[in-house]
Amino acid sequence: MLWQQLLNGLTLGSTYALIALGYTMVYGIVQLINFAHGEIYMVGAFVGLVLVTVWDVNLGVAMVGAMAVCMLLGVLVERIAYRPLRGKSSRLSPLISALGASIFLSTLMALIAGVNTRRYPAIMDLSSFSWGPVQVSSMQVIILLVSALLMIGLQFMVRKTRIGKAMRACSQDLDAAALMGINVNRVISYTFAIGSALAAAGGVMVGVYYNAVWPYMGTMAGLKAFAAAVLGGIGSIPGAMLGGLTLGVLEIMGVAYISSSFKDAIAFGILILVLILRPQGILGEKISKKV
Amino acid sequence: MPVLELQGVSQEFGGLRALDGIDMKVEHNTIFGIIGPNGAGKTTLFNVITGIYTPTEGSLIFRDTPIASLSSHKVARLGIGRTFQNIRLFNRLSVLDNVKVAANWNRSAGLLASLLGMPAYVREQKQCSTKAEELITMMGLYEKRREYAQSLSYGEQRRLEIARALASNPCLLLLDEPAAGMNSSEKLELMDLIWKIRDDMQLTILLVEHDMHLVMNICEQIAVLDYGRKIAEGDPEQIKSDPRVIQSYLGVEQ
């Protein structure tokens, strides 16, 4: 029972981690909570659904397609809703604008696709096998594997490539990076693109795993993923992974051993506690305010 | 008895020692200058004194009260006013309100008194207004008292910050690079203003400044910081001739 729950928790948690990465990367660079990020994840799930039902592609292709579309969408949202505000107005304005973008996207999807929950067709053999006392479904294996691969790829990119180095420079000091000749706007666009792609991959896999896709699925998932990013330490990439997994496990355990009706409250309860007790998160560094 | 006394004050930021065992005494009614190259820890010192940072080690005594662990607003209420290197005004408040908001938090009437407009509150408001108007008149800003602070010119903004710092009747005034960005005639006016404030209000002034001409002319006592340490202290003549200062800051003698 416990091991089964742990597996379920890790599966859920790795999807939180995929979304949380986008929050943490964007926050690390522009100090903005990208509220629209949850909606990107939702759009990813829908794009995957369309690809699978209309073009009859397999899961891998659907995922790549969804990632590509969401990359564009993420960059577009940044261009329209955030870039015009950067560097000129108060801290409040970009946050409110992000909120607006989030509401706009989810409502737009509700108008296009309807508010009803849609289901993925049986595109693959979702069989499960038992491993000791634990029932493992093939989708769980896929989610864990793909998430791990994507996160390793992300780490590689951030550590080794040029754009990754530029990202790290920007997250240290945006102005200084600009003075060093880094094209800050480009780096920010890349950050949004990569974060959105990860979220889209998560969206498609969650859609298949829970067999449910609906326009408002991103709101709650996004908020929880943000909670995961904060839990791990916002701005820290390993922190987002750890936070996502921790939150997923805690949530599943809470549902299994406490009550399922408080499922959504668990994540927020944890979030509020973390913010009050250790605002820098598990892996985050304590930042002293600049004066 | 000194107004402000620092004993072994150190400030660390994640391993970086921004201040390293600073000892300093600031006597009443003096104009005390702090100089040093960029990154020497001058502004950090101001932030420690005004309670924005709590020093890692050491003690600060302000008129018999230890202030090292007090929060910023408590330090301000004890009688330390300050300005900021990068101007920090309340941009979308009027010039008058910028000053009024800082006036006399020590005897504030509560929420209920202000909501109901009790006599004590009304009287207090009046006193604040009079005081604030005096201050902005002194700074030559009376004509602009109803403008938003953000619409003032740079020099006016600097003067408004000083007016605001004076509003709470401080006995120690901290000026962080007051002459930054001013031309030479403005600097002369500023020097007169600092003297006038010191003499009229009988207060002590601690200032960080890069302009040597101004510092040497106006300060009676000067401390020199370098890499977080105090490397010299004395009157302007002593500082000018101190070999360590010349080497590390004023430039190697020709």
Place this chain on the structure above:
Amino acid sequence: MKLLEQWITGIIDPYYLRIIILMGINIIIALGLNITTGVTGQLSMGHAGFMSIGAYTSAILTLKLGWPFWLTLLAGAAVAALFGFVIGLPALRLEGDYLAIVTIGFAEIVRVFFLNFEPGGKAVGLSGIPQETSFSLVLIITILVVFFSQRLLSSRIGKAMYAIRENEIAAEACGINTTHLKVLSFVLGAFLGGLGGALYAHYMYYISPQDFDFMRSIEVLNMVVLGGLGSIPGAILGAAILTILPEMLRVVAEYRMLFYGALLVILMIFRPNGLLGDIRLYDLVKPKREKEVKPCRS
């Protein structure tokens, strides 16, 4: 009051009267959020949480304990204010963005709580609440709230709250206890939110957790942002526009959230201070300065 009520119901169509009453309630709620977010600059995205606490508290007191109406109103507002204090406490430590998330989380927890709360009728909600909220009552309370709001914002405490929004570090250096005032701004905002919620419950006969979801919080935020953060006439105008518009224009009602979302983005880009946020009476009556362009010396 009775006479006023009779007179007004006599001359105004019930449909319009309903809009006017809802508008009054929204104005009260928006003025509350205006103190927290508009004046003090503490972004609260969970104002509906306070509304639902006020609404449920007062409705339960009326239905289960038979308290008099005015007392349930006060109790609803007071309990909401208490939660405002609790949720304002993290404001002691948190920077703006985190606080916004905490407020969302708080409202979400409140909603889930009422979904599972037996005396509140769980997901079905509470029905049969007597309709005690009348036009004249809403009118009087609205006038009082506007009056005291104005008093507060022009007082030293109000100015200090603006100062916190403008520059927190400088506010501290001026001797302002910023933590104290940030919590106070939450308490006052929550009090008015709870009061509005209690009035709402006693007007609609029926409340359920869905009435106070995230979208409701956003609606209130939109009112304050549209009108102008920190401006009382702004909050009134914002509340009025966003109450009337969906009722009058079916298009707006149907695409309401789409419209709200786009509105937030567009406002932030083109008019971050809202319709009235940076306009003062003084600027309007100030005689236009002659714009004399000096000729360049040739």
